[in-house]
Amino acid sequence: MTATTAARADTRKGTGTPPAEKIPRRRRRSQTRFAPYVFVAPAVVLFVLFMLVPIIYAAYLSFTAYRLEGGGILGTRVQVFAGFDNYIAVFTDPTLLPGFGNLALYGAIAVPVTLGLSLLFALLLDVPAVKAKRFSQTAIFIPYAVPGVVAALLWGFMYLPSTSPFSYITEALGWGTIPFLDNPGIYGSLANIAVWGGVGFNMIIIYTSLRGIPEEIYEAARLDGAGEIGIAWRIKIPLVVPALVLTGIFSLIGTLQLYGEPTTLKPMTDVISQTWVPLMTIYRNAFLTDDLPGAAALSVVLAVGTVALSAIVLWLTNRRSKGAQS
Numbered sequence: 087m088t089a090t091t092a093a094r095a096d097t098r099k100g101t102g103t104p105p106a107e108k109i110p111r112r113r114r115r116s117q118t119r120f121a122p123y124v125f126v127a128p129a130v131v132l133f134v135l136f137m138l139v140p141i142i143y144a145a146y147l148s149f150t151a152y153r154l155e156g157g158g159i160l161g162t163r164v165q166v167f168a169g170f171d172n173y174i175a176v177f178t179d180p181t182l183l184p185g186f187g188n189l190a191l192y193g194a195i196a197v198p199v200t201l202g203l204s205l206l207f208a209l210l211l212d213v214p215a216v217k218a219k220r221f222s223q224t225a226i227f228i229p230y231a232v233p234g235v236v237a238a239l240l241w242g243f244m245y246l247p248s249t250s251p252f253s254y255i256t257e258a259l260g261w262g263t264i265p266f267l268d269n270p271g272i273y274g275s276l277a278n279i280a281v282w283g284g285v286g287f288n289m290i291i292i293y294t295s296l297r298g299i300p301e302e303i304y305e306a307a308r309l310d311g312a313g314e315i316g317i318a319w320r321i322k323i324p325l326v327v328p329a330l331v332l333t334g335i336f337s338l339i340g341t342l343q344l345y346g347e348p349t350t351l352k353p354m355t356d357v358i359s360q361t362w363v364p365l366m367t368i369y370r371n372a373f374l375t376d377d378l379p380g381a382a383a384l385s386v387v388l389a390v391g392t393v394a395l396s397a398i399v400l401w402l403t404n405r406r407s408k409g410a411q412s
Contacts, residue, residue, distance in 0.1 A: 144382045145382075145386055147382040148173070148379060148386050149167060149169065149172070151172065152166075152378075173383050175380055175383070176380065176383050176384050179367075181367055182367070188362055189342065191270075192277055192341065193341035195274055196277035196341060199281050200280065200288060201288065201330060201334055204289040204333060205292055207289045207293075208292035209323075211289075212293065212322065223289075226289055227289070229282050230285075234346040235346050237279055237282065237283050238346060238350035239350055242354050245267050245351075246354060247263040250263075250264070267357065268357060275351075276347050276348060280340065280347070284337065284340065288333040288336070292329045295325075295328070295329035296322055296326055299325055304317060327407070331400070331403045338396065342364075342392050345363065348362050348363055349366060349369075360374070365388070367384060368388070
């Protein structure tokens, strides 16, 4: 008796599992249809619990305030609806504009330098004559694996005049110490930490995009007499613009979320205050002055600004690409 005959016999007896060809086609389609949702479900649950729910709670909290009822020391603090009072307090806070100004100066250095170096390294690694590509990729990417706080501590000790090797060299040459942690050098010092840690990640994205370009395009360009510099300028860079836009948005979001580096360097300098950037102001309001609704309102403003800035960048990029195609 063959295996198929035995399976059919077991099925007729009520034991065993029906063969695959006996399962209704509609049932097989339903199983295939729901399989992706089963695999995506854990990620969706985690996103809802740890992203969507906190965002909704922060938005709710931003419209509330704490009031003391009963008077005196024995009064009870209750949560009441405050309308837009917290948002008015945010936009009238005298530390808000200086904080965003510090972010702007920091981002004006960190974003273009990070993208420029990432593109340069990706183009160099994509040249056929370059050797040790694996080692170079790993060496450029390794700083990204270092946590931001550890990187800030590492560079902080290299910035301090008493422990800085750079200041030791300049003092030996009679040039004095380098003001890494004073104005305006603090912006370049913080940007250097971001560049050191972020170039590797962005380089991988751009390099992956370069590897997706068909080799036939390069061969045709070389037959026409184009060199590697001409190929990079006229072919590679225009074709990796979407990757550059993506890494640019990542860099902008990272700039608006600046917190760990200035907080770590704060004990080393008097230039960085508790409200030096918006996220430091949010931390101060939430945990130092016990103004959780005010911190929630500033968090919502910062989140909305981040989304709006990213949308504007995407819109301008799409508009420019459509204009170039037409």
